[in-house]
Amino acid sequence: MLTIVIDDAVVEADRLFGALGKTIIVPGRDITQNAQHADALIIRSRTQITAPFLQQHPKIRFIGSTVVGLDHIDQQACAEAGVTLYTAQGCNARSVAEYVIVQIVAYALQQQRELESLTLGIIGVGNVGKQLQQMASLLGIQLILNDPFRQQAESNFPHTSLTELLAQSDIISLHTPLTDAGDHPTFHLINSDNLAYIQPHSLLINAARGDVVDEAALLSRHDLQLITDCWSHEPNINSELLAKSQLATPHIAGHAWDAKYRGGFMAAQALAHWSGQKSPEYTPHSSQQPPILASGKTPLEQLNSILQQAYPFFLDDQTLRNSPDAEGAHTFEHYRRHYPLRREWTELSVTNKLLTEITYLWASRLRFRL
Numbered sequence: 001m002l003t004i005v006i007d008d009a010v011v012e013a014d015r016l017f018g019a020l021g022k023t024i025i026v027p028g029r030d031i032t033q034n035a036q037h038a039d040a041l042i043i044r045s046r047t048q049i050t051a052p053f054l055q056q057h058p059k060i061r062f063i064g065s066t067v068v069g070l071d072h073i074d075q076q077a078c079a080e081a082g083v084t085l086y087t088a089q090g091c092n093a094r095s096v097a098e099y100v101i102v103q104i105v106a107y108a109l110q111q112q113r114e115l116e117s118l119t120l121g122i123i124g125v126g127n128v129g130k131q132l133q134q135m136a137s138l139l140g141i142q143l144i145l146n147d148p149f150r151q152q153a154e155s156n157f158p159h160t161s162l163t164e165l166l167a168q169s170d171i172i173s174l175h176t177p178l179t180d181a182g183d184h185p186t187f188h189l190i191n192s193d194n195l196a197y198i199q200p201h202s203l204l205i206n207a208a209r210g211d212v213v214d215e216a217a218l219l220s221r222h223d224l225q226l227i228t229d230c231w232s233h234e235p236n237i238n239s240e241l242l243a244k245s246q247l248a249t250p251h252i253a254g255h256a257w258d259a260k261y262r263g264g265f266m267a268a269q270a271l272a273h274w275s276g277q278k279s280p281e282y283t284p285h286s287s288q289q290p291p292i293l294a295s296g297k298t299p300l301e302q303l304n305s306i307l308q309q310a311y312p313f314f315l316d317d318q319t320l321r322n323s324p325d326a327e328g329a330h331t332f333e334h335y336r337r338h339y340p341l342r343r344e345w346t347e348l349s350v351t352n353k354l355l356t357e358i359t360y361l362w363a364s365r366l367r368f369r370l
Contacts, residue, residue, distance in 0.1 A: 002275060005035050006042040009337055010066055011260045016268040016280050017042065027337070035060065040275075042267055045069055046333075051077035062274055064267030066260070068092060068127065069209065071178045086270035090127035091263035092254030094344055096207050097131040099253035100173050101366070102307045103227045104141065107171060107203050109304050116140040121169030123162070123189070124176035124208065125150055132173060138365040144169055148184045162189070166197035171205065178209035192217040198224060206230050207253040215241050229253045235332035242321060249316040250332045256311075258284060258344040287347035292368075294350065299358035306350055306363060311342045 002021030006013045007028040017023050026034045028046035032053055035041060040062040043049070049063060054077050065073060065087040078085040108115055120136050122129045125147040133143060144160045151159035166172060180187040190204075191214040198204065200223040206213055210232040218226070219240055228245040229252065231237040242248050261284050272279040292309045294302040308314075316335070323331035349369040352360055364370055 002039045002271075003037050004040045004042060004271070005031055005038040007031060007044045007047060007066070009044050009046075009260070010042055010264045010267075011257060012264060013042070016264050017271070019280065020268065020271055020275065020277055040064065040271055042066065042264070042271070043072075045072050047072065049073040049078065051080075054078065054081040054083060062086070062271060064088075064271055066091065066263030066267045067254070068263075069177065071209065084274055086267060086274075088263040088266040091266055092256070092259035093127040093131040094346075095256035095259035096128045096175070096253040097135050098256070098310075098345060099207055099229065099313070100132055100205055101135050101139070102310075102313060103203070103205055103247065104136070104171055105139075105300070105304050105307055107225065109300055111201075113170075115300065116142070118142065118170045119144060119168060121146065121160075121165040121172045123147075123165065123172065123174050124186075125157075126175065126177075128207075129175040132175065135366060139362060163194055163197050166194055167199065169202065170199075171203045172198065173205040174208040174212050176208050176212055178211055186212050188212070188214040188217075190214065190218065192220070195221055201225065203227065210234060219244065235329040237320075237328065237332060239325065239328075247313060247317050248320050249313060250320050250335050252316060252336060252339055255336070255339050256342045256344045258347065287343045289343065289348060291349040291351045293353075294355055294359065299356045299362065302355060302359040303362050306359075306368070310345060310348055310368075315340075 004017055004021045005024045006017060008025045009028060013025055014023060024034060028044050031041060031043060031047045035057050038060055041060060042064045045067045051074055060083060062084045063078060068087060068089050068091065070087060075085060108118055119142040121144040122132055123146045125133060125145050136143060144165045145158055146160055146162055146165045150157045176186040178187060179185050189212050195217055203225040205227040207229045210230045215232050215238050226245040227247045228241060229249045234251060265282055269279045292306050295305045296302040319335055320331065346367045350363050352370050
């Protein structure tokens with residue numbers, strides 16, 4: 001029987017992994033201290049997998065990460081140790097894209113702009129970027145895309161240079177992995193050399209990784225609107241950036257319940273296949289939340305009302321912002337581990353009695369239940 005050590009933030013862990021072996025469920029930061037007898041680890045981003053750790057635990061043959069980021073895992077060390085590594089790529093793409101769409105709609109309303117008049121620049125058009133591209137397109141938002149890897153791989157990919165994108169976009173949303181090597185490293189991709197291209201009053205959203213942005217350089221721009229979900233040196237975040245952000249959240253853009261369940265399910269599937277066992281069934285819980293009743297007169301006001309009721313991100317902001325400095329890191333981590341229930345829009349119903357025809361169309365395209 002396999003011994004499987006699992007991060008306690010993996011939702012439905014017993015239901016997904018219980019039939020595959022003996023499960024030991026502990027906080028992510030404690031996994032490496034509880035891995036002495038593990039055959040497999042199921043982790044999230046707070047567990048660091050290094051070469052020394054693998055050398056000390058030769059019994060581990062499988063590691064499944066239920067998140068998409070890879071900067072917490074030494075992939076080369078896994079390969080050299082003969083450890084099968086699985087990462088749940090794409091599991092939280094919809095959750096992150098929804099987070100960004102909420103901010104775009106709120107920005108449009110604040111700026112008194114129609115969605116069709118806005119230009120969204122997406123930097124990194126992988127799983128999340130493609131999901132965001134699709135949603136934004138369905139709302140009529142103009143798009144500029146930047147992804148040098150897709151440009152190299154796809155002759156028809158509409159790639160725009162980074163400086164052109166920064167100069168032409170009303171909203172810039174980051175969705176790259178964090179890398180510091182290769183042809184296109186993303187460490188401090190947004191930096192003092194190119195920040196000047198961004199037009200005043202533009203909105204910059206970081207829901208990728210904190211170090212994709214040079215925070216010190218960013219703070220020199222006093223005329224931008226900032227939405228910050230990812231930070232350098234998490235959970236010890238930059239208090240000045242916190243103060244300057246219109247919305248500040250503790251790296252939870254991808255934390256919808258459905259995204260976390262999907263990541264765990266994908267890892268359980270991979271472990272079952274690797275160990276020659278029967279895969280679990282995909283059986284997420286149905287949402288029990290009451291229907292959303294839109295308010296507002298214009299289509300944009302109504303859409304904003306729907307999105308703000310779907311999940312109130314401002315409460316995440318208040319929790320982080322109102323934490324005393326001495327407890328900031330603790331609050332950041334505690335909130336991520338005890339995140340309120342948030343469902344993806346496909347699980348939420350909207351009462352359509354008062355909706356304008358345009359709002360109904362938008363809500364339908366965003367896959368709310370109507």
